[in-house]
Amino acid sequence: xxxxxxxxxxxNKSESLKLNHHKVLIRNINNIEKSSSxxxxxxxxxxxxxxxxxxxxxxxxxxxxxxxxxxxAKNDKRSTGWAxxxxxxxxxxxxxxALLEEIKTFFGGVGTxxxxxxxxxxxxxxxxxxxxxxxxxxxxxPLLSQKHADFILFKSIVDIINKKESNTHxxxxxxxxxxASMNKGLSLELKDSFSNIIPATRTTVITETILNxxxxxxxxxxxxxxxxxxxxxxxxxxxxxxxxxxxxxxTRDIQLIKNLISYLDCxxxxxxxxxxxxxxxxxxxxxxxxxxxxxxxRYPLLGAKLKDYEDFRKAVELMKSKAHLTLAGLExxxxxxxxxxxxxx
Ligand SMILES: [Ca+2]
Numbered sequence: 001x002x003x004x005x006x007x008x009x010x011x012n013k014s015e016s017l018k019l020n021h022h023k024v025l026i027r028n029i030n031n032i033e034k035s036s037s038x039x040x041x042x043x044x045x046x047x048x049x050x051x052x053x054x055x056x057x058x059x060x061x062x063x064x065x066x067x068x069x070x071x072x073a074k075n076d077k078r079s080t081g082w083a084x085x086x087x088x089x090x091x092x093x094x095x096x097x098a099l100l101e102e103i104k105t106f107f108g109g110v111g112t113x114x115x116x117x118x119x120x121x122x123x124x125x126x127x128x129x130x131x132x133x134x135x136x137x138x139x140x141x142p143l144l145s146q147k148h149a150d151f152i153l154f155k156s157i158v159d160i161i162n163k164k165e166s167n168t169h170x171x172x173x174x175x176x177x178x179x180a181s182m183n184k185g186l187s188l189e190l191k192d193s194f195s196n197i198i199p200a201t202r203t204t205v206i207t208e209t210i211l212n213x214x215x216x217x218x219x220x221x222x223x224x225x226x227x228x229x230x231x232x233x234x235x236x237x238x239x240x241x242x243x244x245x246x247x248x249x250x251t252r253d254i255q256l257i258k259n260l261i262s263y264l265d266c267x268x269x270x271x272x273x274x275x276x277x278x279x280x281x282x283x284x285x286x287x288x289x290x291x292x293x294x295x296x297x298r299y300p301l302l303g304a305k306l307k308d309y310e311d312f313r314k315a316v317e318l319m320k321s322k323a324h325l326t327l328a329g330l331e332x333x334x335x336x337x338x339x340x341x342x343x344x345x
């Protein structure tokens with residue numbers, strides 16, 4: 001009995017410690033909220049486009065477009081012979097620069113946005129202290145794709161750098177072992193230089209469900225594809241119109257694609273043999289009108305994808321009224337299609 005009492009006392013003690021810890025955290029969060037709302041108030045006076053991104057949107061969009069990158073370069077000035085660079089990166093088409101600005105604001109303004117030409121734009125967070133903000137976000141709103149495994153390995157590397165271990169040969173070996181299990185693994189140069197390295201264990205992410213509609217919207221703002229297919233057919237107007245919504249991912253995320261099918265209650269799994277990708281594929285008109293459109297009406301897409309969605313929705317409306325069975329209606333749908341996706345100026 002006495003032993004039991006001690007045991008429970010100990011638990012109670014550690015519970016109350018935990019609670020205190022929570023209180024501290026909550027207070028910190030409140031402070032952050034206060035200061036960020038101040039920042040927002042200030043911004044509101046200068047710009048009206050300031051929107052509050054949902055944190056799950058940011059996670060979903062990162063599942064689609066984000067990279068946790070680690071780069072090692074030979075450097076004679078370092079005692080280890082290697083310089084380590086780390087970064088969180090979103091690399092988008094130039095037309096999505098405004099969305100990157102919003103994401104930067106969401107992260108409290110850390111990091112930099114740069115154009116590399118007139119085609120692409122990068123958001124990058126490189127310093128360890130600023131990456132702490134990024135890491136806190138993804139701890140709280142975890143990625144749902146296998147990219148989460150990259151994030152876990154990335155965190156270990158940030159930790160090594162934080163402890164200054166990256167200034168030692170040991171530390172560099174640890175970083176190379178972690179990098180070997182991340183993204184595309186090691187470059188040929190690194191494989192040559194560290195031929196005996198044993199890659200670190202990589203977690204397999206098991207996603208059971210889509211946690212939040214805003215995750216879906218973030219993911220679809222990056223990876224979603226709204227497509228109008230017009231093919232020749234023996235109809236009165238000589239053509240058949242099909243509306244397709246799809247999300248393509250590497251085969252490693254097949255479970256996530258299956259989760260989309262159950263979450264959205266429509267679509268099918270496309271798994272072309274001989275390829276390393278899978279698709280969530282919605283082609284049935286009822287699936288488009290009753291499932292896909294209502295979700296994106298309630299939770300709007302952001303960035304350039306929203307424009308494609310709006311065009312797609314026009315085509316949906318035309319098809320609902322059977323306009324695609326007339327020459328004039330078909331012409332209108334062709335015109336919509338000609339300005340969508342990569343053809344959009
Ligand atoms: Ca992607």
